[in-house]
Amino acid sequence: MFSPEGPSLRELAVQALSSVERGYDLLAPKFDHTPFRTPDSVLDAVASALRRLGPFGAGLDLCCGTGAGVGVLARVCGESVTGVDFSAGMLDVARERTVSRGPRVSWVRGDARTLPFADGSFDLVVSFGAFGHFLPRELPGLFAQARRVLRPGGCFAFPIVAPPRPSSPAYWMLLGFDAVMRVRNALWRPPFVMYYRDFRLGDVRRELEWAGLEVELHALREFGERPDGSPRVRLVVARRPA
Known part of the structure; x- marks a missing residue:
């Protein structure tokens, strides 16, 4: 699962016993060599789907990490691209990898639950792989x-993967991971919120609609x-009414 350039077992243990913010500060230099980074195949599929929905002017990558999603925005936004994350370490790595060509790129440290931007600042907001760090009660905000x-x-667009079947090894792997994290958070402080099974499409769609967004689902056929014929991966597109 990890390349030779990725973190050691000891480094992962130290990260897991830290807060979410501190953990990602520590992991940042090697994050792109872990399975936690969104695969390029997903980024390319989302970029292709967004091109059909655009064009867009200003884009925001919510919980941008080391900036993989900002690369997607740079392909579909003509005005500017912004990445926001609360980990200073992840933003440092993202800045080092910024490519100058294309739309203007900026990096902002901030909490996704209290975004430091004015109302109506962006035409497109994306997020990749970050929602496991938010408890279900935090989704409305x-x-x-x-x-x-x-x-x-x-x-507001993001990919979502269909949950694995109970008969698959992936189902039991995710169940075990979430169980370990819950035990860890019951015994250790500060908590490290990272639950892969709590972000379910039905609940997410309902919360988006309650937030005043109109939801569309686009199959990522790649x-x-x-x-049963349902897509393995969908792009959720939640539009603010004009």
Whole structure:
């Protein structure tokens, strides 16, 4: 799962016993060599889908990490691109890797639950792989923030993977991971919120609609279909009404 350039077992243990912010500060230099980084295949598929929905002017990558999603925005936004994250270490790595060509890119340290931007600042907000760090009770506020910074007609977009079947090894791996994290948080402070199974499409769609966003689902056909014919990966597009 980890390349030779990735973190050691000891480094992962230190990260896991830290707060979320401190943990990612420590992991930042080697983050792109871990399975936690969104794969390029997902980034490319999302960029392709967003091109069909655009064009867009200003874009925001919510919980940008080392900036992989900012690369997607740079392909579909013509005005400017911003990455926001609360980990200073992740932002440092992102700045080092900024490519000068294309739209103007900026990096901002901030909390996604209280975004430091004016109302209606962006045409497109994206996020990749970050929602496991938010408890279900935090989603209404998070989605309200995304809606607030969108311009009328703007989109909040993110990929979501269909949950694995109980008969698959992936199901039991995710179940075990979440169980370990819950035990860790019951015994150790500060907590490290990272739960992969709490972000469910039905709940997410309902919360987005309650936040005042109109939800569309776009199949990312690059990843095929499940045996029942449903897409393995969808792009959720939540639009602020014009």
